[in-house]
Amino acid sequence: xxxxxxxxxxxxxxxxxxxxxxxxxxxxxxxxxGQFSVLxxxxxxxxxxxxxxxxxxxxxxxxxxxxxxxxxxIVWFLFFLTQTLGDYMTRGWVPFPGK
Amino acid sequence: xxxxxxLALREQFATPRQQRETASIGMWVxxxxxxxxxxxxxxxxxxxxxxSPHPFDIGSGEMELTLGSINTVLLICSSFTMALAVYNxxxxxxxxxxxxxxxxxxxxxxxxxxKLTEYYDHFRxxxxxxxxxHYAGSSAGKxxxxxxxxxxxxxxxxxxxxxxxxLLLVMVVRSLVGAFSPxxxxxxxxxxxxxxxxxxxxxxxxxxxxVPGFHIx
Amino acid sequence: xLETVQTPSKPFEAVHTPVRKNYFNEKQGILSWLxxxxxxxxxxxxxxxxxxxxxxxxxxxxxxRLELLSPRTYLVSPETYNKLFTMxxxxxxxxxxxxxxxxxxxxxxxxxxxxxxxxxxxKLNLLSWYVFMLGGIIAVYTLIRGGVDTGWTFYxxxxxxxxxxxxxxxxVGIMIxxxxxxxxxxxxxxxxxxxxxxxxxxxxxxxxVWSHYATSIIFVLATPVLAITLMMxxxxxxxxxxxxxxxxxxxxxxxxxxxxxxxxxxxxxMVLPAMAVVSEIIPVFSRxxxxxxxxxxxxxxxxxxxGFLVWGHHMFVAGQSVYSSMAFSLMxxxxxxxxxxxxxxxxxxxxxxxxxxxxxxxxxxxFVGLFSIGGMTGLFLSALGLxxxxxxxxxxxxxxxxxxxxxxxxxxxxxxxYWWPKISGxxxxxxxxxxxxxxxxxxxNLTFFPQFVLGYLGMPRRYAAYPEEFQMLxxxxxxxxxxxxxxxxxxxxxxxxxxxxGKVAPENPWRAPGLEWKTPSPPPTHxxxxxxxxxxxxxxxxxxxxxxxxx
Numbered sequence: 049x050x051x052x053x054x055x056x057x058x059x060x061x062x063x064x065x066x067x068x069x070x071x072x073x074x075x076x077x078x079x080x081x082g083q084f085s086v087l088x089x090x091x092x093x094x095x096x097x098x099x100x101x102x103x104x105x106x107x108x109x110x111x112x113x114x115x116x117x118x119x120x121x122i123v124w125f126l127f128f129l130t131q132t133l134g135d136y137m138t139r140g141w142v143p144f145p146g147k
Numbered sequence: 148x149x150x151x152x153x154l155a156l157r158e159q160f161a162t163p164r165q166q167r168e169t170a171s172i173g174m175w176v177x178x179x180x181x182x183x184x185x186x187x188x189x190x191x192x193x194x195x196x197x198x199s200p201h202p203f204d205i206g207s208g209e210m211e212l213t214l215g216s217i218n219t220v221l222l223i224c225s226s227f228t229m230a231l232a233v234y235n236x237x238x239x240x241x242x243x244x245x246x247x248x249x250x251x252x253x254x255x256x257x258x259x260x261x262k263l264t265e266y267y268d269h270f271r272x273x274x275x276x277x278x279x280x281h282y283a284g285s286s287a288g289k290x291x292x293x294x295x296x297x298x299x300x301x302x303x304x305x306x307x308x309x310x311x312x313x314l315l316l317v318m319v320v321r322s323l324v325g326a327f328s329p330x331x332x333x334x335x336x337x338x339x340x341x342x343x344x345x346x347x348x349x350x351x352x353x354x355x356x357x358v359p360g361f362h363i364x
Numbered sequence: 365x366l367e368t369v370q371t372p373s374k375p376f377e378a379v380h381t382p383v384r385k386n387y388f389n390e391k392q393g394i395l396s397w398l399x400x401x402x403x404x405x406x407x408x409x410x411x412x413x414x415x416x417x418x419x420x421x422x423x424x425x426x427x428x429r430l431e432l433l434s435p436r437t438y439l440v441s442p443e444t445y446n447k448l449f450t451m452x453x454x455x456x457x458x459x460x461x462x463x464x465x466x467x468x469x470x471x472x473x474x475x476x477x478x479x480x481x482x483x484x485x486x487k488l489n490l491l492s493w494y495v496f497m498l499g500g501i502i503a504v505y506t507l508i509r510g511g512v513d514t515g516w517t518f519y520x521x522x523x524x525x526x527x528x529x530x531x532x533x534x535x536v537g538i539m540i541x542x543x544x545x546x547x548x549x550x551x552x553x554x555x556x557x558x559x560x561x562x563x564x565x566x567x568x569x570x571x572x573v574w575s576h577y578a579t580s581i582i583f584v585l586a587t588p589v590l591a592i593t594l595m596m597x598x599x600x601x602x603x604x605x606x607x608x609x610x611x612x613x614x615x616x617x618x619x620x621x622x623x624x625x626x627x628x629x630x631x632x633x634m635v636l637p638a639m640a641v642v643s644e645i646i647p648v649f650s651r652x653x654x655x656x657x658x659x660x661x662x663x664x665x666x667x668x669x670x671g672f673l674v675w676g677h678h679m680f681v682a683g684q685s686v687y688s689s690m691a692f693s694l695m696x697x698x699x700x701x702x703x704x705x706x707x708x709x710x711x712x713x714x715x716x717x718x719x720x721x722x723x724x725x726x727x728x729x730x731f732v733g734l735f736s737i738g739g740m741t742g743l744f745l746s747a748l749g750l751x752x753x754x755x756x757x758x759x760x761x762x763x764x765x766x767x768x769x770x771x772x773x774x775x776x777x778x779x780x781x782y783w784w785p786k787i788s789g790x791x792x793x794x795x796x797x798x799x800x801x802x803x804x805x806x807x808x809n810l811t812f813f814p815q816f817v818l819g820y821l822g823m824p825r826r827y828a829a830y831p832e833e834f835q836m837l838x839x840x841x842x843x844x845x846x847x848x849x850x851x852x853x854x855x856x857x858x859x860x861x862x863x864x865x866g867k868v869a870p871e872n873p874w875r876a877p878g879l880e881w882k883t884p885s886p887p888p889t890h891x892x893x894x895x896x897x898x899x900x901x902x903x904x905x906x907x908x909x910x911x912x913x914x915x
Contacts, residue, residue, distance in 0.1 A: 052237050059234065063227040070219050073354065077212075077361025082578055083200050085362060089354035095242045104230045104343040106336070111168065111559065114175050121179035125186040125583050132190050134619045135676065135688035136197060142686055159482040161895075165558055169484045173554040176584055180546050181586040187622055191596075191607070194618055277603040288606065288613035295605050299596070 060105040067094050078102050154235045159355050169335050174337045178344050185300070185348055192296045192355060198290040206293030206358060208363030209274060211265050215357040218258050222346045225254035233339045236322075236332035244335070245322050251342065255308060257259070262305055267292070297356055304348055314338050386789065386886040401486035402889055406569075407472030408787075409493050413500065414460050414468060415856070420504075421455035424448050426849065429811075429842040434871070435835050444512035445828035447529065453516025458538050459500055461768055462630065465637035466583075466784075467496070467548060469779045470541055470576050472787060474552060476887065477572050477882035479561025479896045484554035492547040499541030506533040508631045515826060517627070520608035520619040524600040532601055533770045535594040542587045549583025553578055561879065563898035569900045570878055571654060574661040575640030578668035582629045582636075583757070585672070590626035591621065617683050624675035632671040634768055635735070636664060642728045645782050646710050648876040649725035650717025653903035654707040663702030670699040680751045689748055696746035703739050723797040725909030727778025730805045734770025738763055741816065756826075759819025763810045770808050777855060784859065785869030789886040797853065804851035810844025838888060877908045 073092050076085055102108035107115055160166040196203045232247035273281035276295045284290075318338050321327065327335060387404045393432030397405060428448050431439040440448065471489065483489050507514060512534040514523040523531050524843050556577050560569065596607050597619070606612020609617040647654045654660060676684055684692075710732050719725070741763040744750050754760065784792050814837040819825075823834045830838070871879040883892050900907050 052234060054230075054234075056231075056234060059227065059230045062230075063223065063265065066223045066226075067220065070216070070223065073358060074216060074361060077358040080362055085359055086196070086355060089358040090351065091235060093350045093354040097651070099352075100226060100343050100347050104226050105340045110171065117172070117175045117179055120581075121182045121585070123674065125182060125189075128186055128589070128625055130188050130191060131673065131676065131691070132618075132625075133197065134691065135617075135621065135685050136194055138685040138687040142283050159484070159559070160478065169554045169558040171556050173485060173550050176550045177546075178586045180550070180588050183585050184592050187589040187592040187625070191618060191622065194615065198615075277605045280486060291605070292607070292613060295599075295607060299599065325800050 052107055054103060058103055064146050065099055066096055069099075155185065170333050170337060171340075172339050178340060181348075182345065185303070185351075188296065188300050188303070189351070189355075192300070195289075195292050195296070196355075199286065199292070202286040202289030203293045204359050204363055205284075205286075206286050206297070207358070207360035208275060209269075209272070209290075210297075210357050210360045211268060212357055212360050214261050214265055215353060218261050219350065219353045221254050221258045222349050225251045225258070226343045226346045228254065229339050231344045233332075233335055236327055236335040237329060239329040241325065241327070243318055244327070248315055248319045248322065252312055252319070255312050255315070255342075257310060259305065259312075261299065264299075265352070300352055302357070304345070304352060307345050307348070311338075311342050314341060371447075374897065379460030381462075382774040384884060385888065386884065387889045388789075388886050390751070390889050401482070401490050403471050403475055403483050403486065403489055404787075404887065404889075404891075406489050407468050407470075408494055410463060410471060410496070412477050413493075413497060415607035415664075417455050417459035417500065418852075420507075421460055422451050422849065424455070424853065425845065428452060429845040431828055432838045433842050435830050435832050436840075437636075438743040440828070442643055442828045443513065446515075446826070449510035449826055450512045450515050451507060454503065454534060454538065456768075457630070457634075458541055459503060461515055461634045461772055462550075463496060463541075464634075464772065464776050465641060465779060466552070466576060466633075467492075467544075467680045469641065469776075470552065470579075470637060471548075472803060473783065473880055474555060474573065474576055474726065475559070476883070476891050477570055477878055478555065478557065478559060479564060479694070479879045479898065480559040481890050481895075484559055485551050488547050488551055492551070493545040495547065496541050496544035499537045499539070499544065502533060502537030502540060506530045506537060516625065518594070518597060518619075519623075520600075520614075520616045521610065524597055524607075525558045525604075525609050525611070532598045535598045539591045539594045542591050543586045543596055545583045546707060549587075550579040552580040553782050555582065556580075561677040561896050561898050567658065568898055568901055569661075569666070569878040571643035571657070571660050572640045572878075575636045575643065575664045578664040579633050579636045579640075581668050582633050582671070586626045586633075589622060590630075592663035593622040593626065596622075610842045617679070620679050620682055621675070624678045625672075626806065628678065629668070629671045631764070631767070632667055632727075634772050636667060638731065638772040639664070640781070640883070641775045642731050643706075644708065644876075644878070645778055646729040646732075647680065647903045647905075648712050648782075648874050649720050649722060649728070650714045651720075651905055652713055652717040653901070653905060654709065655712035655715075658904070660709050666702040670695060670702070674699050677746055677751070680748055681755050682806045693746050694750050700739060700743055700746075707736055707739075721798075723792070723794060724800050724874075725783035726798060726805075727774045727781065729773045730801070731771055731778065732803075734766050734774065734808070738766030738771060741766065754819055756770045757819035758815040758823050758825055761825050762815035762819060765815070768813070773902055774804065774808075777801070780855070780859070782874070783880075784862070785873045786880060786887065788823065788859075788863045788866070789869055789884075790862045791869045791873065792866060793858050796858050800851050800854040800858070803847060804852070807844050807847030807849070807851050811848050812844070814838070814840045814844075821870050875908070877902070878905055 060084060069092050073089050076088050076092070081087070081088065107118055158165055158264040160169065188250060228247045228250045232244050232251060235247060269275055271280060273279050274294055276291045276298065280291055280294065282290045315338060319333055321334065387402055391400075394820065397409065400406060400409075426438065428445070431437065431445060431448075435613045437445065472484070509530050511528070512529045513527070513533055514527050514531060518531070518535070556569075556573055600607045600609065600614070604612070606614040608616050610616060643654060643660060674692055674696045676688055677696045680689050680693075714729075741759070744753065745760065745763060781792060781797060784790070796811055817839045818834055818841075821834065823830050869885045871884055872882075873885075879898070880887075881895060
């Protein structure tokens with residue numbers, strides 16, 4: 049069975065893309081974007097992570113189940129993040145004093 | 148079907164394909180559980196960053212940005228060489244497989260060395276929370292919080308990396324004794340998934356700890 | 365095809381039948397047990413462990429209830445009382461309830477119910493038991509050194525800064541036992557996906573599998589968060605940094621978010637396997653297929669998913685934002701729906717069925733009633749206004765004990781009795797088992813129903829002393845607890861007795877249709893002589909009647 053799940057070309061292109069996105073992240077860091085710089089850096093990191101998972105970890109080339117499992121993990125992390133931050137961000141919203 | 152593949156078939160499985168797919172499912176579910184470990188820390192970090200953005204920026208400014216960036220590049224390259232190792236396992240090229248596994252280990256060890264250097268520098272600069280921390284300025288407590296998360300999260304990552312290096316070593320030894328073939332190289336695949344996952348975590352750590360520092364400096 | 369059954373003439377006359385080779389006697393000697401990778405033997409190892417922990421945790425409950433006989437402290441000091449309720453909670457939650465059904469009955473029967481030879485990763489299965497025991501030994505060590513007094517919830521900053529007890533040791537023990545859960549979850553998920561018998565599609569799997577699948581998802585997604593949270597408590601305590609301690613710049617509510625993100629789904633870990641067992645017992649003892657199979661299967665998944673979105677209902681009075689609390693309250697109402705769907709389906713299964721009241725059925729029906737009460741009182745607690753009144757009172761305690769004890773423990777005992785013939789090859793003594801089940805049911809209600817009233821009247825939880833006017837209800841509760849204790853100790857004796865002296869069990873004493881009954885009792889090491897193939901739906905009593913030629 050000499051067939052490759054993923055081609056050499058895909059591996060090389062992914063490698064170059066990952067390096068390029070890292071450079072982009074550094075440039076974002078230098079730009080004066082205030083608090084958005086972390087958000088954008090994390091978004092770029094998410095793209096890099098997706099490439100790593102899809103190509104190097106074979107998520108894109110394996111059974112659908114793997115993609116479902118990964119998506120599940122991401123969704124659960126987002127559940128945790130949004131509902132916790134939701135608490136902190138809505139604390140000041142009550143229009144009467146004392147809470 | 149080669150002898151190596153038949154010998155490796157465990158009793159509870161009916162076919163090698165079933166064994167391979169089951170191993171893959173198991174590894175990915177494990178990866179998701181690891182994601183949740185780091186998730187909890189990312190959520191905690193997010194909460195504190197939201198409440199004290201400026202002290203956290205100062206904390207990022209104290210990071211060694213060049214070393215951190217080199218580390219990111221090192222791990223990305225090591226994921227690439229790991230993928231090449233998998234490629235050669237699929238082809239049955241034992242020599243190239245071992246070579247790329249060794250290069251991956253080398254790059255991972257370089258990362259480790261640089262990380263430990265950074266830790267030492269933080270120690271020298273009095274930035275280790277509780278044990279040796281000094282920050283002249285208001286909101287020292289919040290800057291210390293940044294460093295608490297930094298040490299816990301990168302420390303946990305280092306532990307996972309060291310385990311990865313151990314796994315790679317085991318794979319090198321097994322490859323050298325000819326345990327793998329084009330029909331059976333599932334452990335190499337699984338090691339690849341684990342190693343790339345270690346890289347994924349680092350990329351996010353780099354984004355939250357180092358990137359804001361570029362602007363400060 | 366029923367084997368001939370021999371009845372002993374005297375209670376302690378051993379039954380001598382030629383013993384077939386099975387998983388229990390095939391290999392002998394202690395090493396063959398300690399190094400086994402057979403899921404059945406590992407299930408037995410776990411059963412021994414969780415039984416021991418159950419009685420340890422129960423012993424603390426006994427001491428607590430004795431202390432609460434009097435409004436003033438007389439038996440133990442308040443500080444010791446704090447340690448009692450903490451250790452009771454820790455041992456019962458992490459070392460009994462969470463592993464109870466999945467690691468005992470789940471380990472033993474998941475492969476059999478699927479028609480598989482073993483779990484996907486047998487060696488990992490053995491590792492999970494050793495990891496569990498390591499965590500358990502550390503917990504016992506904590507006990508011996510003097511215990512912990514923070515409550516099983518480890519709220520900060522008491523746990524991180526002010527408590528003078530063995531918090532770090534307890535945290536480490538729990539964290540380690542958590543890894544055993546994660547390993548089990550990975551094993552079950554992989555097994556269910558890839559090791560089903562030929563012909564068993566997802567919708568031909570018994571509900572036992574669906575519920576364990578949902579449980580495993582929670583194991584894998586929630587437990588890691590607990591591990592990290594406890595680790596951070598330990599780091600904070602050892603290094604005196606301020607992650608959760610406000611005096612050091614930390615946020616105690618963040619601890620609660622992180623703790624409850626795990627601990628709420630954890631309660632679904634405790635109840636889903638119990639529902640799995642009940643879903644197997646009720647159809648068999650009603651001689652009717654489970655009503656609404658797909659609804660029950662999907663509701664297991666719904667409970668696991670929605671259960672992750674409700675954790676803030678433990679924090680309504682903790683300083684959480686009002687809008688966040690409203691969102692959590694709404695989601696908590698939603699999560700009750702799939703549980704209710706299950707209750708309706710169990711009732712509908714029994715309707716016009718041919719009911720036999722053997723012991724497993726007594727426990728299963730008891731579960732349905734008590735779980736319903738526990739679940740409905742959960743709805744009272746999800747209402748924001750009501751919760752402010754009854755939070756941190758005995759109302760909450762009664763609510764969760766109705767589910768965990770009236771629910772999970774009864775389902776566990778029901779499952780053990782139901783599958784006892786398969787596991788041991790012997791029948792348990794039916795009459796005394798029925799007495800035991802009824803004792804448990806009556807003792808349970810006497811223990812915990814007064815606690816609803818106590819809580820509503822305002823008696824706070826975790827208090828060693830209380831106002832005089834609450835004494836009567838507390839005495840009733842303690843009386844109930846003694847009766848309940850008797851009901852729990854009896855099975856220990858008669859089940860072990862039956863292993864040696866009980867009637868030999870046939871292959872399928874309940875005439876149940878599951879795959880696990882198509883193999884001898886006790887099963888051979890490899891589970892099935894021939895790998896079964898599945899072509900019909902689960903709970904197919906009609907097909908079974910034709911097969912057995914009994915009309």
